[in-house]
Amino acid sequence: MTISYNWLCDYLPVKPTPQELSTILTRIGLEVESLEKFEAVKGSLEGLVIGEVLTAAKHPNADKLSLTTVNIGAAEPLHIVCGAPNVAAGQKVVVAPIGATIYPATGEPVTMKKAKIRGEESQGMICAEDEIGLGTSHDGILVLDPSLVPGTPASEIFNVAQDWIYEIGLTPNRMDAMSHIGVAKDVCAFLNNLEHTHKYQVQLPVFNGLTPSGPELPISITIENTDGCPRYSGVSISGVKVGPSPDWLKNKLEAIGVRAINNIVDITNYVLHETGQPLHAFDATAVKGNAIVVKNLPQDTIFVTLDDKERKLDATDLMICNGAGEGMCIAGVFGGAHSGVTDTTTQIFLESAFFNAGMIRTTSFRHGLRTDAATRFEKGVDISNVVFALERAANLIVELAGGQIASKVQDVYPSVKRKTEVETTYAYVRKLSGSNYSADKIKNILVSLGFDILAETTEGIRVAVPFSKPDISLPADLVEEVMRIDGLDNIEIPSTVSVSPALSAQPDPEKVKEKIADYLAGNGFNEIFTNSITNSKYYPEEVLATAVKMMNSLTVELDIMRPSMLETGLEAFSHNLNRKNENLLFFEFGKTYLAKEGKYFENNHLSLYLTGQKTAETWMHKAAPVDFYFLKGYVINVLRQLGYTDLRWAESEGTGLTPSWEIKVKNQVVVTLGGVSSQKLKQFDIKQPVWFADFNWDKMIGLLQKSNNFYKEIPRFPAVRRDLALVLDRQVKFAAVEAAARAVKTPLLQDINLFDVFESEKLGANKKSYAVSFTFLDTQKTLTDKEIDSVMDKLVKNFQTQLQAEIRK
The missing domain is CATH 2.40.50.140 (Nucleic acid-binding proteins)
Known part of the structure; x- marks a missing residue:
């Protein structure tokens, strides 16, 4: 939020220095992130x-x-x-x-x-x-x-304009401070609290009421969708001469970064930043039938906006239409190409309204139109300020554009909104804030901020919340207001802190996650954080059947909670590849979501994404692309970091990966890995292979917590290696060889490794040879040849009976 010092001082009864004002703003929770001098020249x-x-x-x-x-x-x-x-x-x-x-x-x-x-x-x-x-x-x-x-x-x-400009780090709930008058109210409340008085009041602009003085230009107002538009007011102005704004108006707008356009548009922008109320001016000749109708148009109605783009409306988009039912403006978001003010406009209809915050936000994101008006409406403007802002702008148009009021102010407000009421006790304020505020101080602050005291006792008060603060609905919100205005830097820091020690699960899941993150980062991976809300078009219907759908989606592209980690990672890949970052190693800790039988589930994952070259091209060797075995190596190392060694490999189906493998620990699938299919890559316009591994992190942590073998003594006795060359059918995978070897239940077998694959017609039709090493170890004594030979005989027997293997001599 950008605030002008000179502009703000127009509404203050006193004029602190720019630096003093900066300190006050930060103390009351409007943190000043920067203070810079503005010079028109x-x-x-x-x-x-x-x-x-x-x-x-x-x-x-x-x-x-x-x-x-x-x-x-x-x-x-x-x-x-x-x-x-x-x-x-x-x-x-x-x-x-x-x-x-x-x-x-x-x-x-x-x-x-x-x-x-x-x-x-x-x-x-x-x-x-x-x-x-x-x-x-x-x-x-x-x-x-x-x-x-x-x-x-x-x-x-x-008379060169000079000013000081504040950039305020405004929190999303503080719509009341999104205007100069709103900020001035907070400053006055702070000064009142400082001096224990009520004498400091915002100096609001003074102007005359709107009395028709020119030819009548009556335009009726009808609200068909009162949920979307609870209040709508407007006035007609004739004899307008569109032209440049005076220097004072240009300077005020340009000081806060708003480009001056013409006197009509500049006045609506000025009043927006003055009061926080968005306005819109229509060329009155475009208001066919001399009628304004606030309603929804049919699904996929074409509407041309001010930027000359055709947009398909959703049936839930609130529209401002003329008497002929034609859309003139997307309510609270963006004007139409054929109803806006031009250089030849002489008659205007000025609009000031209150629109449903949720509807405006949905429409704004759906069409990608993030305007100043939409930003304010979606946070909730002050419904009581609608007519004031309208009359303020109309008077300026009469003064600066030579207009004449051509109708009475019409204010359609079918169901008058009641103020929110909140009750609290003084003891609760003191307990939650940690400060011993007096009852008088609490009341003084709230009254200075515009709260009405409806009832009070010696224990507490009940107040009506001003319409400018729609975020306040709980007693804790009142405590925050009191703490802010008294000064956040006045909160006492206790000399002692009492804590109750908490026992965390062993091993600590966060420390385990940190360990794996450190390992991956140390091996060249970059950690990514992708959006858990994603686009449903990425997924087939069978996946969408159990997806968690957004009831009020931010945009058309973000409408479901992700059912898998792969797609959001591919979005990150696509973004980088389009910018010529082609060698990528990513990892991500994230969640997926599932809806089943009326219940919702979320699962934690660790995902690895690889593409590009694993080694760069040099004079010593050629570039080598990442492949399945490169991915496999990191997957096994991650598992070994966590103490998993007894791994079972199996081919898997229905994962969308080619090839697709899964790893089991204690008969539970903990990892799925493989290559991303060409069809999925095409969906993200990725033209190079991508390898993906998905760890079920919840299962891994669960298995880890049940294990107590985290540390082992280094063996004091030597390990022994024996090699075998097995002739097998070509379709037999090494995983089958490993499974057959593990079927020999012996604690002596520590490791199995495939170190050579040989294929030749000399072996026979459709045959291949695996050279496999076996490592044996007894932690209690030195192994004898007789013991090793006994185990090797069992291994050979298993290979021959289960895999029909021949032993090469």
Whole structure:
């Protein structure tokens, strides 16, 4: 939120310095993130003075230069070489003497120094408007009013606007502070609390009521959807002349970063930032039938918005229509291309309304239209402020655009809203805040903020909440208001803190997660955090049948809670690949969501995403792309980090991965891994292979908590390795070999490793050879050959009977 110091002071009964005001704002919870000086003209013409040209003669060494003497109110006139064709004796001009810095409209600032130009001394510069940032013309020097006094600072003559601009880190609930008057109310409440008084009140703008004074232009108002629009007011104004705004209005808007457009649009923007109430001006000639109708249009109705884009309306989009039923504006969000104010507009209908916050937010996100008006409506504007803002803007239009009020103010308010009532006790305020506030202080703060005290006892009070604070509904909200206005820095910090020690699960799941994150980050992975709300178009119907759907989705693209981790990770891949980041190793801890039989479930996951090259191309070796085995290595290492060694591999189906494998620990699937299918990659416009592993983190933590083998003594006895070469059918996977070996129930077998694969017709048709190593260890003693041979005989027997393997000699 951007706030102007000068603008804010218009509503304050006192004028603190910019730095004092910055401190006050931060103390009351409106944290000032930056305070910067604004200058309508860079440098504010500092050091420049008014001069009088005493003489102007031709330069002896240059045809296009003049030698001048200029009186700037000093003891001696300045000698200045001037290149302007229009310089002449008797002129009053702007002079930049030696030492002054000028800031041209384009280019870098220049500091005046004593110089010689074509052999003649020059003690400064007579300025054109573009040379000092006052405009873009370079036709000649600025010639000023002859009555000006030499030596007068130029900043006084041109009245250059200066201001201080605050960037406030506004929390989402503070819609009441999204305007200058709203902030001024908080400042006045702070000052009242500081001096234990009620004398500081916001100085609201004073204006006349709206009385028709021109030709009547009656426009009726009908609200068909009162849920979407509880209140709508408007007034007609004729005889308007659209043109540039006066400088004071331009400066106020430009100071807070709002571009000036024309007097009508600028006034609506001014009142928006003054009061927090969005307004909209229609060209009255577009209001067919002299009627405004607030309603919904049929699904997929085409509407052309101000940016000349055709948009398909949703049946829930609230629209402002004319008497012919044609849409003129998406209510509270964006105007239409054919009803807005143009340079030729002479009659306008000015709108001020209150719209349903949820409907505005949904429509705004659905169409990707994040306007100032939508931002305020979706947070909830002050319904009691609707007519005030309308009359304020109408008076400014009459004053600045020459308009005449052409109708009475129409205020359609079918069901008057009641103020929210909240009750609290003084003891609760003290307990929750930790401060011993007196009852008088609590009441003083709340009254200064606009709360009405409905009832009070010695124990507490019941108050009516002002409409400008729609976020307040609980006693805790009142405590926050009291703490804010008393100053958040006044909250006492206790000298002692009492805590009850809590026992966490062993092992601590957070520490386990941190351990794995450290391992992956140390091996070149980057951690990502993707949105758990995603797009339903990524998933087939069978998946969507059990997906958790959003009842009030943020946008059309974000309408379900993700049923799997893969798609949001591919979004991150697509984003990076489109920006030429092609070698990617990502990991993510996240949740997936499922709806089944009326119940909702969420599951924790760890996901790995890999694509691109695992080794870069160098003079020593070629680049090597990541592959299944590269992924497999990291998956096994993650499991080993957690103490899992007895892993069971099996091919899996229905995962969308090709190939697709799963790893079981104690007969529970803890990991699914493989390559992302080409069909899924095409969905995200990814043109290179992607490998994916999904860990069921809840199961892994559950299994880990049931295990007590986290630390082992280093073996004191040597391990023994034996190798076998097995001739098998070509379709037999190594997982089958490993399963057959594990079927030999022996504690001596520590590890199984495939170290060579050989295929040749010499082995026989459709045959291959696996060279497998077996590692044996007894932690209590040194193994004997007899013991090892006994186990090897059992292994060979299993391979022969279960896999029809032949042992190569």
